[in-house]
Amino acid sequence: MLLVVLDLVGIAVFAASGALGGVRARLDTFGVVVLGMTTALGGGIIRDVLLGVHPPATLRDWRYLLVPIVTSLVVFWFHPQVAKLRRAVLLADAVGLGLFTVSGTATALAHGVPTYTACLIGMTAGIxxxxxxxxxxxxxxMVLRKEIYALAALAGAGVVVLGAQLGWPDNPVAVVAAAITVTIRLVALWRRWNAPVARGVSG
Incomplete structure (x- = not known):
């Protein structure tokens, strides 16, 4: 049940992020909904494909489709108000990253994959x-060109794996792992941290 809740909250958050990107790109209603659904469900679908889950969980439960559709439509109609909440959107995106990373890693571990594979799948689900x-x-x-994003997800995934290996309770570990991911992401935004890029390369 915890994984489902984490998934649905993360889906709503990422759907809002994707839909807002669609609004800024001046897409129509359908385009905004498609972009919101892609952003919300893409990580989970990639996770399930890597784990051999067919069809992916997001296509077998109506809640996984309804949540991003409704969220995207709300953003479409109320985008001026949403756009003003830039800090709130960044916070929501960071929270979504943490939730999806934790959920993806825990799901991978539940399928019996090696720990390093679970970390990579959890990170991929988040980004x-x-x-x-x-x-x-x-x-x-964005994950390929700037900001500490994937590294934050990888840190959270590592905590989930470590907790599982040490036999710690799942729920507290999930909360701590998500909090670590969110914190790293937000501190990176606040401090404008970016991964190094090659120097001396002309545009």
Whole structure:
């Protein structure tokens, strides 16, 4: 049940992020909903494909489809108010990253994959939807060009794996792992931390 709740909250948060990107790109209603759903469900679908879950969980439960559709429509109709909440949107995106990373890692562990694989799948679940969003908007995915994003997800996934190996209770570990991911992401935004890029390369 905890994994379902984490998934649905993360889906709503990422759907809002994707839909807002669609509004800024001046997409129509359908385009905004598609972008919101892609951002919200992309990471989970990639996770399930990697784990051999067919069809993916997000396509077998109506809640996984209804939540991003409703969220995207709300953003479409109330986007001026949402756009003003820039800090709130960044916070929500960080929270979504933490929730999806934890959920993805825990799901991978439940399928009996090795710990390093669970970390990579958890990270991919956290960043996958945002990467697909950027590709659809014809942008280089943010995770590949700036900001501490994937590293924050990898840190959270590592905590989930460590907790499982040490036999710690699942719920507290999930909360701590998500909090660590969110904290690293927010501190990176606040301090404007970016991963190093190659120097001396002309545009």
């Amino acid at each position: 996958g939807g945002g990467a697909l969003r950027d590709v659809l908007l014809r942008e280089i995915p």
